[in-house]
Amino acid sequence: xxxxxxxxxxxxxxxxxxxxxxxGTVKLLFxxxxxxxxxxxxxVDEGAMQGVSAVFGLHVxxxxxxxxxxxxVGTLMAGTDKFLIRVTGVSGHGGTPHLVRDSxxxxxxxxxxxxxxxxxxxxxxxGGIVGVTLINSxxxxxxxxxxxxxxxxxxxxxxxxxxHHLKSRLEEIVTSTATMYGCKSSIKWNSIAYIxxxxxxxxxxxxxxxxxxxxxxxxxxxxxxxxxxxxDIAFFNDVSEGAFIFLGIGNATLQTDQxxxxxxxxxxxxxxxxxxxxxxxxxMQYLQDEQQEKPHASSxxxxxxxxx
Numbered sequence: 001x002x003x004x005x006x007x008x009x010x011x012x013x014x015x016x017x018x019x020x021x022x023x024g025t026v027k028l029l030f031x032x033x034x035x036x037x038x039x040x041x042x043x044v045d046e047g048a049m050q051g052v053s054a055v056f057g058l059h060v061x062x063x064x065x066x067x068x069x070x071x072x073v074g075t076l077m078a079g080t081d082k083f084l085i086r087v088t089g090v091s092g093h094g095g096t097p098h099l100v101r102d103s104x105x106x107x108x109x110x111x112x113x114x115x116x117x118x119x120x121x122x123x124x125x126x127g128g129i130v131g132v133t134l135i136n137s138x139x140x141x142x143x144x145x146x147x148x149x150x151x152x153x154x155x156x157x158x159x160x161x162x163x164h165h166l167k168s169r170l171e172e173i174v175t176s177t178a179t180m181y182g183c184k185s186s187i188k189w190n191s192i193a194y195i196x197x198x199x200x201x202x203x204x205x206x207x208x209x210x211x212x213x214x215x216x217x218x219x220x221x222x223x224x225x226x227x228x229x230x231x232d233i234a235f236f237n238d239v240s241e242g243a244f245i246f247l248g249i250g251n252a253t254l255q256t257d258q259x260x261x262x263x264x265x266x267x268x269x270x271x272x273x274x275x276x277x278x279x280x281x282x283x284m285q286y287l288q289d290e291q292q293e294k295p296h297a298s299s300x301x302x303x304x305x306x307x308x
Contacts, residue, residue, distance in 0.1 A: 004058070005030065007275030014280045023291035026283045027052060029236065036082065038192035040232040044239055053290075054203055055242035056282045057233045058275055062257050064248030066268045067218035069211045069278075071245040072226065073204050077197035078129075078156040079163045080230035082190040085110065085174055089183040091147035100145040104137055106181035107149040111135075113173050117166060128166055129156035129228055156228050160195055167193075196226075197234040203243035206289070210281045211245075216274040229260075247275055 012028050029048060033039035043049070064070050087110065089103035111132050122128040132153040137146035155170060157163040171187055178185035211217045233244050249268040250257035258264035 004060075004275070006272050007058075008279055010273065010276035011279035011283070014276065015283060018284070022284065022287055024287040025051070026287070029055070029057075031057075031233070034232055036190060038190075038194065038232045038235065040235040041192055044235050049236060049239050052236075052240050054200075054286050055233075055236045055240050056203065056207070056244075056279065056286075057236070057242070058245045058247045058278060059231065060249045060267065060271065060275075061246035062248075062250045062260060062265065064221075064246055064250055065218070066249050066251045066256070066271055067216065067274065068248035068250075069207070069217055069220045069245055070223050070248065071199060071204055071207060071243060072223040073199055073201045075158050075196050075226045076199050076223075076244055077226055077231050077234070078158050078228045079160055079194050079196040079234070080154050080156045081163065081167060081193040082154050083152065083167075083170065084188040085151040086148060086186045086188075087151070087174075087178050087183050088148045088185070089145070089181070092145050094143040094145060097145065101182040102145055103149045103183055104146055106178050106183045106185075107135065107137075107151055109181065110151060110174055110177045113177050114170060117169055117173070121169065122162070122166075126158060126162060127228070128158075128162060129154065130166055130170060131156075156230065158196055158226055158228075163193065194230045194232055195234045195238060197231050197244050198237055199243045200237070200241035203241050203286075206285060207243050207245055207278075207282065210285050211278065214274070214277055214281060216277060245278075247271060247278070 008028055008030065015022065015026055029043065031039050031043065033042070061070060087103045087107045089101035089106060092100035114130050114132065117130045118128050130153070132151050134152040135149065137149040140146050155163060155166045157166055167189070174185050174187055208220055211220045231244065236242055237244065249271045251268050254266065254268055256266045256268040258266060
């Protein structure tokens, strides 16, 4: 988030300095609570997108070489929801397993029973993820069967209907499996499920036009498949034409090619001006193109040569 804020702040300074050249209004969306809080959805609900006809955003991408732009038309990223499953049994001494209702065994069975949701119920061409990423049964003791166990994870799909199907089936499997082991279960979902990120062809083409004219951009690449990661900019794109892109920061020498969401992540700071230039240039190019489409518009054109 801090990286994106730096780019947008620099873009804002450039746009303000060139305000007389703008053929319309530019809104800078400082999106909060991206990781699970669906800040973009809250902003949409509170009117931040009113009057917006196009939206552009980016995310740094360490698996792409520094200076590379990656995106695609249509679905770019998956929709997702987070779950918290709690299985409650009857605790007891490790020496009397026949007197307990083992929540840990029930939880382990749930993990295994969820696997066919992808391998046997999901079209391989469509894909999906049901991932249990955390298991916790409390502090406990080695010679005591835990009364409860919690399973956390995510469900991901490239379509909203696919996400709904996986969530519904997960609930059925959790309930029936816990019951089979004499346990009770409950499931909590995130307050807002993320929808897939859908890119507009028209805005993506403008991104390509702008990016290939910027000297700081080394390569523009169309991805052949979407990412199973999710992003709440999807809620912006849902109410307006939009394009979301990945800005490559991968540089083995600088060790900025490490994965996202890991302690090893590092930023290639030389890409911050590139992000700023992309934001500023996209705003100016879009407004220029809109102006030209109006009757009696000037024939002059804006060339994306923004240097920041």
